[in-house]
Amino acid sequence: MMEPIRVVVTGAAGQIAYSLLYIIAKGDVFGPDQPLILHLLDIPPMMGVLEGVVMELADCAFPLLKEVVATAEPDVAFKDVSSAFLVGAMPRKQGMERRDLLAANVKIFKVQGEALDKNAKKDVKVLVVGNPANTNALICSKYAPSIPKQNFTAMTRLDQNRAQAQVAAKLGVPVADVSNVIIWGNHSSTQFPDASHAFAYVNGVKKSIPEALKDDMWLGNTFVESVQKRGAAVINARKMSSAMSAAKAAGDHMRNWFQGTEVGQFVSMGVLSDGSYGVPKDIVFSFPVEIQNKTWKIIPNLAISDFARKMLDTTAKELEEERAEALEIIGA
Template sequence: MASSALSHDMPVAIFASAFFCKVFYYMRRFLHIEKEPVKVLVTCAAGEIGYAIAPMIARGVILGANQPVILHMLNTDAGALKEVKMELINAAFPLLKDVVATTDAKEACEGVNVAVMIGSLPENEGVESKDVMSKNVSTFDAQASALKEHADKNCKVGGSLNCLHDISCFKTSFFFLLNIAPSNFLELLLNIDLSTLYPNVNHAIVTTSSGEKSVRELVADDNWFNSEFKTSVLQRDAAIFRARKRSSALSTASSTCDHVRDWLLGTPEGKWVSMGVYSGGSYGIQPGLIYSFPVTCEKGEWSIVQGLKIDEFSRSKLDATALELIGEKALAYSCLN
């Protein structure tokens, strides 16, 4: 009799087990709905920096490990662009849902949520600054128009980001001097513009085995900061170019990803980073300039950190950078007009 009851209950148990497995399967699918892909534009995508940054974005470096992306790649060389697209597809990045490769700015900007603008001409010896500026202004003006007309209305646009590798150089200098990993740096303030580049270490902190330490106190050599260190950071790009006969693409791509990720995903609680943002007059910098400020980021919005102490030497360097930027801005507007 017991055997009969057991055999009677078996189909019910099997049905119940199959039913709950099915329910669990659909619940799991429901709870793990894949996010909508974010469309990321990369200009000059077949260039050295573009080639380096595209796989980083495809891996989720700027938007996180769970955010699918669609890469929109813009370049004037269709053949080179096709080669980069083929490699991205061959790499089979799980987060990369599609690749749009085009020479048309309007098509490249269609519906993009994030734009990484890395294609600008550098100044070369024997070429007038105005000639270089004129070409860059023309390029960015056309791309800006395409973004305004075709991008998502809330698109986040990172301007010409080629200078960001200097922040990596800044950290690397201390890595060799103090044997401290670059990832252990907490705060850096870097004001970048050509000959007036000034790496301000007054607020730089590193994490050591005995806790957080001031970089200035650890090095204890102001002469080195104001001479060899500054020169090393300023000339790092040229040194890399001499060594590899190409620009420093990898470090630029990596630091650009760090910059955009901090902006979009936010800075760690209680920490700040340096970003080139619009000046409203903070720290005595003329309103309207794009200048390197200490900022915190949250939900895609940045906020300038106020109240940091600026010594007399730093003040003179910051003002020199501001003056040069004012001249660059005037030159850009003259080309635009």
């Protein structure tokens, strides 16, 4: 039997975690033979709810789940963890300005960065789900200087999954037959869903998405806008934000990080920019990446159209503005 790994989920009493914990404990993320010790972190007022979650995890009788640690203490939650799902964040409330949201979250992710730095394994893989995810990941990394910057990522896999599903529906093919749809930039309404490098199997034949669809108007307008606004559409219909789909995407992101991507396929992750594709350095920006041996690498040399260039510049500008506001808030 393999040694158990410790995995922390923050905001563990919340909606996203409720679906995510099942996916993790079942073995869908780290593999069917990897035992786990789950660390669940939430704020003190949620400890009663979290106790119920712990009961349900026990009642599921997961063979891989060896122990559950439920706590409101970051130092306990991040002790010796190999993987961190940072789900908990201050949600945007009615009348709240973006700066207010940033200010609330900077404090949360400063504390969690410090706790990771002090307690987690130095090769810990950190996924920030809580919004604004890209800038939260950047701040968290700044307060964990002993952990490599490339170990901090933000989730744009939900956007990728949404985009892949919409392309598949438009083509009338199974979603598994569509690959390499890209999300560039911020997990916000400025993100750029890009299917120009994607492909699909249509009647057994591999085709590029532009060739298969033959509808540039849809790809450049309807598709982009519907992916950008999908989160708002879910809230409008469900009266709550995406939870099940966000949990599935978080699991997908971490599974690929630990188990790799298939040859010839890439996925979208918010990672620290190294200047690739003319994107400013030192912002967490979603790029297409391939992963081997738990190490991601930005896919190089993809053709960027004039339209794509404009979209990349717009979302990068928003991230630079968010970074400036966040650093001002923390006095850095």
